Amino acid sequence: SQQGEEDPQALSIQEGENATMNCSYKTSINNLQWYRQNSGRGLVHLILIRSNEREKHSGRLRVTLDTSKKSSSLLITASRAADTASYFCATTGGAQKLVFGQGTRLTINP
Protein backbone atom coordinates (compact mmCIF):
# COMPACT_ATOMS: atom_id res chain seq x y z
CA SER A 1 0.00 0.00 0.00
CA GLN A 2 1.07 3.58 -0.45
CA GLN A 3 3.18 5.12 2.29
CA GLY A 4 1.26 8.37 2.56
CA GLU A 5 -2.37 9.13 3.15
CA GLU A 6 -3.63 12.62 2.43
CA ASP A 7 -6.45 14.58 3.88
CA PRO A 8 -8.72 15.95 2.58
CA GLN A 9 -9.13 14.06 -0.69
CA ALA A 10 -10.68 17.15 -2.24
CA LEU A 11 -10.70 20.80 -1.20
CA SER A 12 -12.55 23.72 -2.79
CA ILE A 13 -11.90 27.28 -1.62
CA GLN A 14 -12.27 30.86 -2.82
CA GLU A 15 -9.40 32.69 -4.44
CA GLY A 16 -7.39 34.55 -1.84
CA GLU A 17 -8.08 32.07 0.95
CA ASN A 18 -5.46 29.77 2.43
CA ALA A 19 -5.43 26.04 1.63
CA THR A 20 -4.13 23.41 4.02
CA MET A 21 -3.47 19.80 3.09
CA ASN A 22 -2.29 17.07 5.41
CA CYS A 23 -0.25 13.96 4.85
CA SER A 24 0.30 11.02 7.18
CA TYR A 25 2.80 8.23 6.66
CA LYS A 26 3.50 4.90 8.27
CA THR A 27 7.22 4.24 8.56
CA SER A 28 10.30 6.28 9.38
CA ILE A 29 11.44 8.62 6.64
CA ASN A 30 14.56 10.43 5.50
CA ASN A 31 12.67 13.24 3.85
CA LEU A 32 9.20 14.20 2.74
CA GLN A 33 8.43 15.97 -0.50
CA TRP A 34 5.39 17.72 -1.94
CA TYR A 35 4.51 17.72 -5.62
CA ARG A 36 1.85 19.44 -7.72
CA GLN A 37 0.17 17.94 -10.76
CA ASN A 38 -2.01 19.86 -13.15
CA SER A 39 -4.67 17.73 -14.81
CA GLY A 40 -3.12 14.99 -16.92
CA ARG A 41 0.34 16.54 -16.82
CA GLY A 42 3.63 15.66 -15.20
CA LEU A 43 4.39 16.27 -11.54
CA VAL A 44 6.29 19.34 -10.41
CA HIS A 45 8.40 19.32 -7.27
CA LEU A 46 7.38 21.99 -4.75
CA ILE A 47 9.40 21.50 -1.60
CA LEU A 48 11.47 18.96 0.33
CA ILE A 49 11.69 18.80 4.10
CA ARG A 50 14.22 16.58 5.83
CA SER A 51 13.39 14.42 8.81
CA ASN A 52 15.38 16.68 11.15
CA GLU A 53 13.52 19.81 10.02
CA ARG A 54 10.21 20.98 11.45
CA GLU A 55 9.17 23.76 9.10
CA LYS A 56 10.14 25.08 5.70
CA HIS A 57 8.98 27.98 3.55
CA SER A 58 9.09 28.62 -0.17
CA GLY A 59 7.23 31.65 -1.46
CA ARG A 60 3.54 31.16 -0.59
CA LEU A 61 4.18 27.59 0.56
CA ARG A 62 4.74 26.52 4.14
CA VAL A 63 5.43 22.90 5.03
CA THR A 64 5.56 21.45 8.51
CA LEU A 65 6.76 18.03 9.58
CA ASP A 66 5.97 16.23 12.83
CA THR A 67 7.93 12.99 12.89
CA SER A 68 6.46 11.99 16.26
CA LYS A 69 2.99 11.99 14.68
CA LYS A 70 4.28 10.86 11.27
CA SER A 71 2.49 13.73 9.60
CA SER A 72 3.12 16.75 7.44
CA SER A 73 1.04 19.67 6.27
CA LEU A 74 1.24 21.92 3.23
CA LEU A 75 -0.16 25.44 3.53
CA ILE A 76 -0.70 27.56 0.43
CA THR A 77 -1.38 31.17 1.36
CA ALA A 78 -3.33 33.72 -0.69
CA SER A 79 -4.47 31.08 -3.18
CA ARG A 80 -4.80 31.83 -6.89
CA ALA A 81 -6.77 30.15 -9.67
CA ALA A 82 -3.48 28.81 -11.02
CA ASP A 83 -3.04 26.79 -7.81
CA THR A 84 -5.88 24.50 -8.92
CA ALA A 85 -4.20 21.09 -9.17
CA SER A 86 -3.65 17.82 -7.35
CA TYR A 87 -1.08 17.87 -4.57
CA PHE A 88 0.84 14.77 -3.50
CA CYS A 89 3.16 14.12 -0.61
CA ALA A 90 5.92 11.60 -1.19
CA THR A 91 8.31 9.92 1.19
CA THR A 92 11.58 8.07 1.07
CA GLY A 93 12.43 5.59 3.77
CA GLY A 94 14.96 2.83 3.75
CA ALA A 95 14.18 1.78 0.21
CA GLN A 96 15.50 3.40 -2.94
CA LYS A 97 12.19 4.77 -3.94
CA LEU A 98 9.83 7.68 -3.58
CA VAL A 99 6.31 6.59 -2.66
CA PHE A 100 3.38 8.92 -3.20
CA GLY A 101 0.33 9.54 -1.07
CA GLN A 102 -3.21 9.46 -2.42
CA GLY A 103 -3.26 13.17 -3.13
CA THR A 104 -5.53 16.14 -2.51
CA ARG A 105 -7.46 17.69 -5.39
CA LEU A 106 -7.50 21.44 -4.80
CA THR A 107 -9.94 23.72 -6.63
CA ILE A 108 -9.62 27.49 -6.34
CA ASN A 109 -12.85 29.28 -7.25
CA PRO A 110 -12.58 32.80 -8.69
Next chain:
Amino acid sequence: DTEVTQTPKHLVMGMTNKKSLKCEQHMGHRAMYWYKQKAKKPPELMFVYSYEKLSINESVPSRFSPECPNSSLLNLHLHALQPEDSALYLCASSQDVGPNTGELFFGEGSRLTVL
Protein backbone atom coordinates in the same frame (compact mmCIF):
# COMPACT_ATOMS: atom_id res chain seq x y z
CA ASP B 1 18.29 22.17 -19.24
CA THR B 2 16.00 20.86 -16.49
CA GLU B 3 13.64 18.97 -18.74
CA VAL B 4 12.65 15.37 -18.99
CA THR B 5 11.24 14.71 -22.44
CA GLN B 6 8.82 11.90 -23.11
CA THR B 7 7.58 10.64 -26.47
CA PRO B 8 5.03 10.01 -27.71
CA LYS B 9 2.56 12.17 -25.79
CA HIS B 10 -0.32 9.92 -26.81
CA LEU B 11 -0.31 6.30 -27.96
CA VAL B 12 -3.16 4.02 -28.95
CA MET B 13 -2.34 0.37 -29.47
CA GLY B 14 -4.02 -2.96 -29.87
CA MET B 15 -3.40 -5.89 -27.60
CA THR B 16 -1.16 -7.60 -30.15
CA ASN B 17 0.98 -4.54 -30.96
CA LYS B 18 4.54 -3.86 -29.91
CA LYS B 19 5.36 -0.26 -29.11
CA SER B 20 7.86 1.72 -27.06
CA LEU B 21 7.78 4.76 -24.84
CA LYS B 22 10.88 6.92 -24.74
CA CYS B 23 12.32 9.25 -22.14
CA GLU B 24 15.36 11.52 -22.28
CA GLN B 25 17.13 13.79 -19.81
CA HIS B 26 20.33 15.80 -20.12
CA MET B 27 20.79 16.86 -16.52
CA GLY B 28 23.45 14.24 -15.78
CA HIS B 29 21.07 12.48 -13.42
CA ARG B 30 22.09 8.96 -12.46
CA ALA B 31 18.66 7.62 -11.56
CA MET B 32 15.68 7.24 -13.86
CA TYR B 33 12.21 5.99 -13.11
CA TRP B 34 9.02 4.74 -14.72
CA TYR B 35 5.75 5.41 -12.93
CA LYS B 36 2.23 4.39 -13.96
CA GLN B 37 -0.71 6.59 -13.05
CA LYS B 38 -4.41 5.79 -13.39
CA ALA B 39 -7.02 8.52 -13.30
CA LYS B 40 -7.45 10.19 -9.90
CA LYS B 41 -4.78 7.94 -8.37
CA PRO B 42 -1.20 8.65 -7.29
CA PRO B 43 1.74 7.59 -9.46
CA GLU B 44 2.81 3.99 -8.80
CA LEU B 45 6.45 3.07 -9.17
CA MET B 46 7.26 0.48 -11.83
CA PHE B 47 11.04 0.52 -12.35
CA VAL B 48 14.12 2.31 -11.09
CA TYR B 49 17.43 2.49 -12.95
CA SER B 50 20.52 3.52 -11.06
CA TYR B 51 23.73 4.14 -13.02
CA GLU B 52 22.10 2.46 -16.03
CA LYS B 53 21.37 -0.72 -14.12
CA LEU B 54 17.91 -1.90 -13.14
CA SER B 55 17.76 -1.59 -9.36
CA ILE B 56 14.05 -1.88 -8.64
CA ASN B 57 11.29 -3.80 -10.43
CA GLU B 58 8.04 -3.48 -8.54
CA SER B 59 6.79 -6.89 -9.69
CA VAL B 60 5.72 -5.44 -13.02
CA PRO B 61 4.32 -7.94 -15.57
CA SER B 62 6.79 -9.01 -18.23
CA ARG B 63 4.69 -7.41 -20.97
CA PHE B 64 6.43 -4.21 -19.79
CA SER B 65 10.15 -4.32 -20.54
CA PRO B 66 12.40 -1.42 -19.52
CA GLU B 67 15.68 -0.57 -21.16
CA CYS B 68 18.34 2.01 -20.35
CA PRO B 69 20.61 2.32 -23.43
CA ASN B 70 22.72 5.06 -21.81
CA SER B 71 22.66 7.49 -18.92
CA SER B 72 20.36 9.91 -20.75
CA LEU B 73 17.80 7.55 -22.22
CA LEU B 74 15.13 5.29 -20.79
CA ASN B 75 12.73 3.20 -22.82
CA LEU B 76 9.69 1.17 -21.91
CA HIS B 77 8.88 -1.57 -24.41
CA LEU B 78 5.26 -2.65 -24.54
CA HIS B 79 3.99 -5.96 -25.87
CA ALA B 80 0.70 -7.84 -25.57
CA LEU B 81 -0.81 -5.25 -23.25
CA GLN B 82 -4.27 -5.45 -21.75
CA PRO B 83 -6.94 -2.73 -21.74
CA GLU B 84 -6.38 -2.29 -17.98
CA ASP B 85 -2.83 -1.14 -18.80
CA SER B 86 -4.29 2.06 -20.22
CA ALA B 87 -2.85 4.85 -18.09
CA LEU B 88 -0.50 7.83 -18.00
CA TYR B 89 3.11 6.61 -17.97
CA LEU B 90 5.49 9.03 -16.31
CA CYS B 91 9.23 9.09 -16.59
CA ALA B 92 11.33 10.84 -13.97
CA SER B 93 14.96 11.37 -13.10
CA SER B 94 16.92 12.36 -10.02
CA GLN B 95 20.52 13.22 -9.31
CA ASP B 96 20.93 10.30 -6.96
CA VAL B 97 18.94 7.34 -5.75
CA GLY B 98 18.68 5.81 -2.34
CA PRO B 99 17.23 6.61 1.06
CA ASN B 100 18.02 10.30 0.65
CA THR B 101 16.60 10.60 -2.84
CA GLY B 102 15.97 14.26 -3.52
CA GLU B 103 13.81 16.01 -6.04
CA LEU B 104 12.45 14.00 -8.93
CA PHE B 105 12.08 15.74 -12.28
CA PHE B 106 9.11 14.42 -14.22
CA GLY B 107 8.27 14.40 -17.89
CA GLU B 108 4.80 15.32 -19.10
CA GLY B 109 3.90 11.68 -19.53
CA SER B 110 2.75 9.38 -22.30
CA ARG B 111 -1.00 8.76 -22.34
CA LEU B 112 -1.47 5.12 -23.37
CA THR B 113 -4.75 3.62 -24.53
CA VAL B 114 -4.95 -0.13 -25.14
CA LEU B 115 -7.88 -1.25 -27.26
